[in-house]
């Protein structure tokens with residue numbers, strides 16, 4: 001069964017607490033927080049202060065997806081704010097190995113993220129270092145986009161690399177996940193699915209979390 005990380009990018013920004021508590025009660029495995037700087041992606045969202053505000057209201061793993069240029073400037077502050085896992089895009093820094101080391105030094109789990117147009121060869125050297133790899137299944141920046149089917153081959157190729165080398169990292173996917181696409185990514189080797197609009201765009205987010213789990217059971 002796949003793990004589910006609801007993305008609060010599609011939650012109620014004016015009142016996040018009930019939306020966080022709802023998905024925790026519904027059996028979510030993590031809370032996905034999309035951090036955007038208006039530079040790496042053409043959108044703005046949350047920062048460290050949002051993470052710090054959410055930290056005391058949930059015991060869910062806080063999975064922070066940083067879509068910001070030069071994330072080395074901020075990863076320590078995100079860890080101090082309460083992030084359990086910090087994801088950084090390989091395209092966002094000249095020093096991906098160093099940023100991942102910084103995240104671990106700060107006491108958080110380290111994740112490397114790849115955009116749809118970035119080949120896996122760009123992250124091969126850091127795979128021994130990471131706790132999670134995030135394969136983007138949409139172009140980053142916005143919720144509610146369509147799943148990019150060609151990414152299924154990339155998930156499968158990463159799962160093969162993981163098996164060949166005996167790596168233990170989780171394989172997360174992000175973008176366009178629903179009860180149909182979740183089955184495809186799970187069969188290809190994904191172990192964690194981010195879901196924003198599918199969960200929070202529904203009248204019954206709890207049911208949607210269960211639907212994602214049942215589809216992969």
Ligand SMILES: O=C(CO)[C@H](O)[C@H](O)COP(=O)(O)O
Nearest residue numbers: 140141143144175176196197
């Ligand atoms: O990183 C993201 C966008 O850059 C979001 O996590 C992602 O798009 C989730 O939204 P949805 O499930 O609606 O596609």
Ligand SMILES: [Co+2]
Nearest residue numbers: 034065174194
């Ligand atoms: Co995300």
